[in-house]
Amino acid sequence: MIWPTSSTTVDLAFLAANACESKKAKSTVVLEVGQITHMADYFVIAGAESAAQVRAIVDACDEILSSRGEKPKAIEGLREGRWVLLDFGNLIIHVLQEKERDYYKIEQFWNQGLIVDRKEWVEEI
Numbered sequence: 001m002i003w004p005t006s007s008t009t010v011d012l013a014f015l016a017a018n019a020c021e022s023k024k025a026k027s028t029v030v031l032e033v034g035q036i037t038h039m040a041d042y043f044v045i046a047g048a049e050s051a052a053q054v055r056a057i058v059d060a061c062d063e064i065l066s067s068r069g070e071k072p073k074a075i076e077g078l079r080e081g082r083w084v085l086l087d088f089g090n091l092i093i094h095v096l097q098e099k100e101r102d103y104y105k106i107e108q109f110w111n112q113g114l115i116v117d118r119k120e121w122v123e124e125i
Contacts, residue, residue, distance in 0.1 A: 009090040012065060013042035014121040016093050019060040020046035021122070023053065026098060030121055031113040034090075041090040042116075045107060047098045051081025057095045058084050 013030050020028045026047035034041035044061075048054040058078065065072075065088060074087040083100045086093040094106060 009041045012068065012070060012088065012091050013044055013116075015064050015068070016044045016061045016091065017046075017121050018123040019064045020044065020057050020093075020095070023057045023060050025053075025057050025095070027101075029107060030116040031107070031110055032116055033110055033113040035114075036110070036112045040087075040092045042092075043106075043110065043113065044091070044093045045101075046093075046095050047101045048095060049098060051097065054081045054084055054095050054097060058086060058093075061086060061093050061095075 010032075017028050017030050026049070028044065028046045031043040031045065032041065033039070033043055046057055048057055055078065058075070062072065062075075070088055072086045072088055075084065076087075077084040081097070083094065083096045083104070086095075096104070096106075
């Protein structure tokens with residue numbers, strides 16, 4: 001898939017989701033939440049098996065979005081590596097170890113959001 005050089009928020013969400021997948025993230029989800037919150041238009045949620053994998057996923061997301069001129073407004077939780085939140089304004093990326101993801105169930109909390117069909121964002125190899 002070829003991504004446009006001028007990216008919309010949905011393009012950035014799809015890029016981030018594919019970056020997560022490139023680091024073997026577990027159960028990556030893209031949620032369209034703009035209709036239910038003013039916090040962001042999209043969430044990307046990805047699971048990891050360890051703090052090292054969380055950091056690798058975060059680095060991959062930051063790298064791909066930075067290559068598009070997007071810098072995070074904030075990164076929270078990186079030192080602990082259990083739940084990292086990258087805030088890009090209209091896009092928020094959550095990378096959680098599976099234990100935290102199972103405990104906090106953020107997909108259920110945001111269940112009013114629209115889950116974007118994986119077929120729409122998965123990068124073809």
